Amino acid sequence: MEPQGPALVLSHIEAMALFAFFTSLVFAFLSKRGWRDRTKYFLWTFVLFLLAGVGLGWLMYPFPR
Amino acid sequence: MNGTDSPKTPAAPPAPRAGQREARAWLLGLLGWLVPGLGHLLQKKFDRAAVFFVSICALAALGLAMGAKLYGPPFVRDQGLFLFLLHVLGFVGDLGAGLLFFAARFQGLGQVYLSRAVGDYGTVFFLAAGLLNLLTALDAYDVAVGKKE
Numbered sequence: 001m002e003p004q005g006p007a008l009v010l011s012h013i014e015a016m017a018l019f020a021f022f023t024s025l026v027f028a029f030l031s032k033r034g035w036r037d038r039t040k041y042f043l044w045t046f047v048l049f050l051l052a053g054v055g056l057g058w059l060m061y062p063f064p065r
Numbered sequence: 066m067n068g069t070d071s072p073k074t075p076a077a078p079p080a081p082r083a084g085q086r087e088a089r090a091w092l093l094g095l096l097g098w099l100v101p102g103l104g105h106l107l108q109k110k111f112d113r114a115a116v117f118f119v120s121i122c123a124l125a126a127l128g129l130a131m132g133a134k135l136y137g138p139p140f141v142r143d144q145g146l147f148l149f150l151l152h153v154l155g156f157v158g159d160l161g162a163g164l165l166f167f168a169a170r171f172q173g174l175g176q177v178y179l180s181r182a183v184g185d186y187g188t189v190f191f192l193a194a195g196l197l198n199l200l201t202a203l204d205a206y207d208v209a210v211g212k213k214e
Binding site for chain 1: 112113116117120121123124127130131132181183184186187189190193197200201204214
């Protein structure tokens with residue numbers, strides 16, 4: 001029997017952005033108090049997640065699958 | 066009694082003893098593990114409770130919708146010790162999601178490994194939900210014992 005596919009299919013960038021969004025949100029509320037600090041921390045970690053993901057993707061590009 | 070005593074002020078409620086406080090903190094940590102954000106909700110940290118609940122449930126739900134594989138016993142032992150340990154660690158991470166993990170297993174979700182990239186993403190999403198939930202449960206404990214605000 002053919003196994004059923006996933007109910008939700010996201011592109012790589014969509015999955016990475018969603019993961020970065022929710023993870024950064026939890027990190028910001030865990031480690032900072034006050035809305036200003038939390039917002040700054042959230043934006044910083046969110047951008048770093050995305051940059052690290054794209055950067056690692058480029059580093060792995062020459063390697064075969 | 067010589068009649069010179071000042072009128073008594075109403076006594077403040079007794080502070081909980083260290084043992085009681087520690088036990089309450091463990092209970093709040095446990096509840097925070099079972100349901101994301103519940104440990105904070107019971108301590109009236111409403112903003113943190115809401116964010117933790119929504120974010121962790123969203124990560125877990127997205128993971129399951131993408132075809133996450135949930136780790137759990139029985140573990141495969143015929144593919145080497147390394148893979149066995151990875152599966153055990155994966156189980157510990159998934160277990161961190163508390164009732165979300167048990168509900169998903171009970172519903173029969175996450176039993177099939179999808180050999181597609183999106184299935185791997187789903188597995189990581191659910192794993193991240195479990196690990197983040199463990200962090201929030203520890204935070205609830207820290208708040209209850211007074212280590213954090």
